[in-house]
Amino acid sequence: MASSIRVRATSNGDITEVQTLIQHPMDTGLVKDAKGELIPAHYIQELKFACNGKDVFVANWGTAISKDPYVKFSFKGAKKGDDLTISWTDNKGASDQTTAKIA
């Protein structure tokens, strides 16, 4: 299966800018489906970015993050070609992980 995580990490030499798009329903647990039954909450709780063995960015999310979440941040201390590892865990215990090369 293709990864749920899409990343673009670009370095300008000093600063690495990371843009991430994740495929996830991010159900709040408050919305009803077509049959009028509540869709149970299903959302990503934790999203981590690690580079060179160190966490560079950690997101804790609630249900108010939009479906198919997007997040952008930048960090220092990495260079082109370094690996950036992205992993998430949701409230049902599911998780996914991917590694991207910094371009």
Add this chain to the structure above:
Amino acid sequence: MTVHTGPHPTRRLILQGAVSVALIGLGNLPFVPAHAAANDKYPEEAFKLKNEADAIKALYGRTAEPSDKVKLDAPEIAENGGVVPMSVTTTLDKVSSISFFVAENPNALAASYKFPDGTIPAVANRLKMAKTSNVTAIVEADGKLYSATKEVKVTVGGCGG
């Protein structure tokens, strides 16, 4: 033969007494909130709280002061409450976390981001908004809390699907 359906009345009274004493004892314990921003654990409790002030307290354990060094960039009017792009930037030093609160959402805390050393204190994301509401960004810098608030008008709520 007599059937005893329950404990002796006096014993029951004593047990009830013991239970209420225990409950009162619990009530007197000082409330120790888990300061999630300070450690690595997911702040489950803070995300469950409805009220913005309660959620800030549960997450950070103190209140924030408004600061013009925190810049919250969010639209004046959001046509679709399901996807409201917003971002925070700050000129403050030693930033360790940035959090987003939407006052009128069912649960005020939307997201909390941690910034280790070397990460630029800025983040962009997309939030759901149930209705028109104040959005507050809180920046934790050098152990202090700074905030910026902006009202975002929502024409279609984020909870209708």
